């Protein structure tokens with residue numbers, strides 16, 4: 287029996303005495319594509335930061351691939367991080383590096399791949415997210431909002447992560463691009479058996495991609511399960527969110 | 537899945553199996569690459585049907601091994617054929633990312649051009665400052681008093697402690713060293729002249745300028761620079777608020793006002809330090825020192841020192857603001873410009889000081 291990819295147990299977090307998460311638990315198994323829903327400011331980004339280990343919860347535990355994030359073994363932690371890819375809400379591209387170097391950076395850090403291999407891989411990733419080779423020379427400041435998202439996705443995919451965390455991946459993309467995104471992540475999931483957790487408010491992305499839905503409200507995960515099950519949950523946020531569109535998703 | 541990627545070569549056939557992903561390949565990368573290279577030349581038939589996972593790093597590796605073309609016969613699942621097809625679709629002649637290398641003369645030329653551009657930028661900023669001042673004279677209601685006083689407080693009041701400490705120590709050191717020399721000539725009493733003239737006229741202003749350039753100059757560049765990186769400056773302009781009146785002008789005037797005050801303060805503390813050292817070393821009483829100071833140091837020196845303070849403050853602020861306004865929206869440019877601002881400010885201050893020395897060489901030095 288394989289351990290779950292993500293397991294949060296009884297996690298509490300607060301900023302300046304204001305609780306953001308209270309006794310939050312979540313378990314994501316391999317191969318699931320989880321759509322994380324929640325109102326603005328409900329702590330979705332904070333939850334992803336806890337999963338990444340960027341924010342240490344005040345109590346409770348976070349396990350990734352069965353490894354506790356508080357494990358003191360540095361090498362273990364580093365290897366664990368290499369199995370994750372994160373797309374930050376605002377891209378978080380390295381502003382001093384070109385698009386090409388942004389994507390090549392994590393690959394170069396492995397110190398195992400030669401220049402030609404890295405170059406081909408970077409261009410492959412660029413093509414995957416629908417960017418041209420010529421875009422590689424641009425600096426992050428010269429990109430549009432949607433392009434930043436796509437470069438950030440390419441960088442998140444660079445290390446072939448087993449767990450992909452996406453914070454509002456399709457916000458700022460046109461419908462065509464979000465459709466491409468849905469297809470790309472779907473393909474990758476089938477080929478590599480990825481596990482994906484994505485924060486999204488886009489019903490279309492949710493309908494096309496997610497296998498499971500987690501709803502974050504009242505500082506906890508109030509519902510988690512296959513999406514048609516979650517839609518029937520009786521909670522003001524769920525009924526408000528799916529409301530009229532309930533049929534479209536089914 | 538932790539089945540290691542493995543490769544099994546039979547005569548005329550290669551069978552790949554296991555999990556061909558970057559993470560699984562990493563531990564024995566050289567061995568795998570060597571095995572693949574050994575097979576690539578001789579083998580025509582590749583059997584990848586036992587491969588459980590094939591990510592794009594592995595796909596690129598295989599595609600390279602095959603010399604960028606499909607092998608004569610390939611057994612592979614449709615899913616994995618898709619990852620290989622993605623690699624196959626890439627244009628063959630991917631442009632190399634190279635930066636043109638510069639020769640020495642070109643580098644000197646580029647440096648000169650950059651210096652010229654900076655000089656020009658500062659002149660433009662100065663012109664803008666004059667225009668803004670003229671505008672504010674006609675519309676006194678728009679004078680940004682709050683920002684101005686905040687800058688005087690930040691650059692002046694908050695720097696009192698550090699300038700005092702440094703000034704005091706320098707005063708003690710100079711007094712001590714001079715006293716040793718003067719004692720051997722029996723010219724003890726000249727300590728007042730040496731300390732008075734050197735600190736009030738020269739050391740005080742330059743010392744404060746160096747400290748303030750490092751302290752407030754860098755802060756100004758960084759602040760304006762970050763405002764540019766995060767587009768806050770653009771947001772200000774959108775609200776119809778002039779960035780030069782609201783952001784740049786109060787900084788420049790604030791420092792121009794605060795500097796002479798800091799110079800006065802630091803010179804006083806440095807003299808005090810010198811007096812104490814003289815008392816200990818030469819047994820020169822404080823009363824004597826204070827009584828003789830006005831006689832040994834003509835008033836003109838104090839005026840020159842304060843004028844230098846005004847000039848230095850202005851120069852530091854205008855250099856800092858210029859470099860801040862020309863930060864490109866990335867971290868590298870931010871750090872480069874902050875460094876340039878401090879270095880340029882200190883260099884310019886020393887240059888201005890030298891010019892001052894030439895033009896005031898007749899003034900304020902008692903002719904014996």
Ligand SMILES: Nc1ncnc2c1ncn2[C@@H]1O[C@H](COP(=O)(O)OP(=O)(O)O)[C@@H](O)[C@H]1O
Pocket residue numbers: 301302306324325326327328329330331332333
């Ligand atoms: N670094 C921080 N310092 C203080 N409060 C924070 C910080 N980050 C987030 N918060 C607060 O935590 C709450 C959740 O934020 P976040 O996780 O970013 O929400 P969202 O669900 O929209 O992504 C918000 O109320 C926010 O104000």
Ligand SMILES: [Mg+2]
Pocket residue numbers: 330331375453
């Ligand atoms: Mg968020």
